[in-house]
Amino acid sequence: MSLCLCGEKEQMTSFILNDTLVESSEPEGTVLLDIIRYKQHLPGTKIGCREGDCGACTVLVGELKPLDSARGVSVEYRSMTSCLLALANVHGKHIVTVEGLNMEKLSPVQQAMVDESGTQCGFCTPGFVVSLSGCCLSREKITEELAVRAIDGNICRCTGYKSIQRATAILAVQFAAKDVQDPIGWSVENGFLPSYFTDIKDRLRALAGATDNRRPTTDNAIPLGGGTDLYVQKHDTMHHAAIRSVFNDETLKGIHIEGDEWVIGGGCVANDLLASKELRDHFPNIEKHLLLVSSTPIRNMGTLAGNFVNASPIGDLTVFFLALDSTITLSAIPGTPGLTRGRNDRTMKLRDLYKGYKQLDKSPDEIVTSVRFKLPGKNTRFHFEKVSKRTHLDIASVNTAIRLEMEGDTIREAHVSAGGVAPIPKYLASTSAFLVGKPITHDTVKAAIVVINKEITPISDARGTAEYKRLLLRQLFFAHFMQLFPERCTLNELVA
Numbered sequence: 001m002s003l004c005l006c007g008e009k010e011q012m013t014s015f016i017l018n019d020t021l022v023e024s025s026e027p028e029g030t031v032l033l034d035i036i037r038y039k040q041h042l043p044g045t046k047i048g049c050r051e052g053d054c055g056a057c058t059v060l061v062g063e064l065k066p067l068d069s070a071r072g073v074s075v076e077y078r079s080m081t082s083c084l085l086a087l088a089n090v091h092g093k094h095i096v097t098v099e100g101l102n103m104e105k106l107s108p109v110q111q112a113m114v115d116e117s118g119t120q121c122g123f124c125t126p127g128f129v130v131s132l133s134g135c136c137l138s139r140e141k142i143t144e145e146l147a148v149r150a151i152d153g154n155i156c157r158c159t160g161y162k163s164i165q166r167a168t169a170i171l172a173v174q175f176a177a178k179d180v181q182d183p184i185g186w187s188v189e190n191g192f193l194p195s196y197f198t199d200i201k202d203r204l205r206a207l208a209g210a211t212d213n214r215r216p217t218t219d220n221a222i223p224l225g226g227g228t229d230l231y232v233q234k235h236d237t238m239h240h241a242a243i244r245s246v247f248n249d250e251t252l253k254g255i256h257i258e259g260d261e262w263v264i265g266g267g268c269v270a271n272d273l274l275a276s277k278e279l280r281d282h283f284p285n286i287e288k289h290l291l292l293v294s295s296t297p298i299r300n301m302g303t304l305a306g307n308f309v310n311a312s313p314i315g316d317l318t319v320f321f322l323a324l325d326s327t328i329t330l331s332a333i334p335g336t337p338g339l340t341r342g343r344n345d346r347t348m349k350l351r352d353l354y355k356g357y358k359q360l361d362k363s364p365d366e367i368v369t370s371v372r373f374k375l376p377g378k379n380t381r382f383h384f385e386k387v388s389k390r391t392h393l394d395i396a397s398v399n400t401a402i403r404l405e406m407e408g409d410t411i412r413e414a415h416v417s418a419g420g421v422a423p424i425p426k427y428l429a430s431t432s433a434f435l436v437g438k439p440i441t442h443d444t445v446k447a448a449i450v451v452i453n454k455e456i457t458p459i460s461d462a463r464g465t466a467e468y469k470r471l472l473l474r475q476l477f478f479a480h481f482m483q484l485f486p487e488r489c490t491l492n493e494l495v496a
């Protein structure tokens with residue numbers, strides 16, 4: 001540990017970069033990409049957009065995760081875009097860049113890219129190689145679909161995707177032989193990864209045991225989740241900003257049932273929701289819905305709380321949870337003088353958080369610790385729709401979700417939300433109230449559209465005119481009913 005000239009302890013962020021322990025005294029808001037390239041002089045990780053869109057800067061981030069009591073802990077790796085990843089968020093973790101995958105001869109992933117001509121100028125190639133190598137490390141059986149999904153955040157501007165898809169298909173066959181109980185051992189044994197990977201678990205354990213000498217919270221520090229909004233919006237100022245990262249806070253993670261409610265930590269990311277088997281059982285279409293949200297690396301980084309507090313009028317997760325009639329818990333940011341987590345908590349409906357465009361009923365020293373909603377039952381119907389200019393990796397023009405509780409053919413309870421049609425992510429209170437007690441008929445749906453049109457106030461912008469957004473929401477509202485009640489609602493009748 002070193003001292004600054006002022007005599008204060010110097011702040012250190014410690015992590016393992018490939019095979020090397022790094023102790024960095026750079027500001028915690030510095031993005032990892034700059035550390036990798038300009039401090040560690042590893043230029044394989046490329047800079048493209050610096051906005052999380054292109055995947056040229058993709059790294060794998062490994063962290064210790066508990067398995068079950070018999071098997072202890074393992075290192076779980078996820079791909080992330082290093083251009084949006086704050087140094088604070090990699091403390092105690094293992095970072096893998098393309099250099100960290102190199103061995104004496106090409107790995108099967110690198111070889112497949114060569115054999116199938118998956119690289120031309122080569123700029124995007126490290127990102128693709130890193131993302132695909134992540135497939136060796138996951139604990140799931142890799143199919144071709146999953147291998148393609150692993151590279152959904154990587155863009156190639158010159159080779160075209162066919163050759164990369166061919167390389168991916170070849171690799172998917174090889175990944176199928178992976179030992180999902182011991183993916184690291186299997187990958188090292190089969191030449192997919194260098195042998196140093198086998199020691200990483202013990203090295204991370206040793207790092208976790210070391211003293212965390214990072215600075216405590218300063219007043220007015222900005223809560224930082226995955227940084228996927230903050231670093232896009234305030235890229236230039238975040239480097240030196242006072243931040244309080246909650247990304248590594250385990251108390252903000254976890255998905256579980258409490259009584260008759262699901263409780264999900266505010267620090268959970270979209271891919272945590274996808275990974276939860278229990279949640280998937282309750283929401284059979286959750287994969288279809290969440291795959292419309294950003295890309296794999298961003299779904300590994302962007303938290304629920306970040307989505308809620310960013311208060312974008314088109315936040316997908318916000319619209320999703322508004323229709324679940326969710327309640328959030330706000331707690332004191334750790335380290336806030338005079339405030340204690342638990343004692344000073346308050347709860348509110350998610351819909352009440354929004355007071356106006358980017359105006360929240362939340363003080364700067366409060367963080368969103370969890371979101372909860374009633375368990376869906378056999379009479380629950382839930383659906384989410386999103387339209388954007390591209391199907392994937394694009395923000396919504398309009399999105400909407402609906403939750404209905406049915407009693408026979410009658411709606412007993414309704415919650416409808418929509419994004420892109422008001423200055424805030426909108427809970428459609430009048431429409432929801434209107435639907436209660438109504439039967440599922442074409443007339444009900446058409447009459448609800450009249451109510452919707454009275455409570456939305458879309459504006460014309462880059463994502464479409466106000467009229468277009470009204471029309472879109474009408475179509476998506478029809479889609480809810482056509483998907484949930486295909487035997488009762490048809491497009492022909494709805495537009496008649």
Ligand SMILES: Cc1cc2nc3c(=O)[nH]c(=O)nc-3n(C[C@H](O)[C@H](O)[C@H](O)COP(=O)(O)OP(=O)(O)OC[C@H]3O[C@@H](n4cnc5c(N)ncnc54)[C@H](O)[C@@H]3O)c2cc1C
Nearest residue numbers: 052225226227228229230294302303305306307316367368
């Ligand atoms: C390439 C790309 C694609 C994207 N695509 C989509 C998309 O398809 N749909 C979509 O909805 N969004 C999308 N986003 C936006 C973003 O990923 C999400 O809004 C994400 O959920 C933000 O979470 P975060 O943890 O990264 O937030 P951060 O950037 O860390 O923070 C956002 C705001 O929330 C605050 N905050 C963070 N955590 C907490 C907390 N626990 N309590 C209180 N305040 C907190 C921060 O102070 C900040 O004001 C995309 C972003 C990128 C870069």
Ligand code: FES
Nearest residue numbers: 048049050055083
């Ligand atoms: S530089 Fe494009 S995603 Fe990071």
Ligand code: FES
Nearest residue numbers: 120122124156157
């Ligand atoms: S090989 Fe040139 S951008 Fe992909």
